Amino acid sequence: MRVLALDIGEVRVGVAVSDPGERVASPICVLPTNEVLAGSKSFRMVLEDWEPEMLLCGLPYTMAGEEGPQAQRIRDAAAKIGKASGLPVEFTDERLSSREAKRSLREKGLDERAMRGKVDMIAASIFLQAWLDERATRNSKSES
DSSP, X not given: OOEEEEEEOSSEEEEEEEOTTSOOEEEEEEEEHHHXXXXXXXXXXXXXXXXXXXXXXXXOBOTTSSBOTTHHHHHHHHHHHHHHHTOOEXXXXXXXXXXXXXXXXXXXXXXXXXXXXXXXXXXXXXXHHHHHHHHHHHHHHHHO
C-alpha cells in the first residue's frame, strides 16, 4: 500500500510518499497549505501521480506525550483533505521531525534560507519512515 504523508503547517504542507511495499519513505514536494485545503490542481496532481491508498498526517505532541496546541487545527485540516480526496486518514507523532530535518539539511551545508520549504517535506519523510518501521516491526512480531 502506498502511503502519502502530510506535514500540515499553517503556511506549507510537506509531502512524502512510501514505496508500495511500505519500506522506504521519500520526500516529494512542498505545497502551500491553502492550495492543499482547496484541493487545487497541484495537490490533485500529486494524488494522481502517486496514487496513495492512505494519508498519514503528523500530529504535534508535547514532550509529555500529549497533543500539542496545534493538534486540533491539523485534525480539522486532515479531515477536510481526506474527505476531498476520498482517502482514509491516520495520524502519527511528528515530535522532533522538523528539528531532525533541519539538522540533516544543515549537515548538507544548507543555510536557513536554502532550507526554507525543504524542511517540511523532509520532516514528512522522517515521520513516515518512523511509522513504516514501526508497522514493519509490529507485523513481524505478530507473525512470530
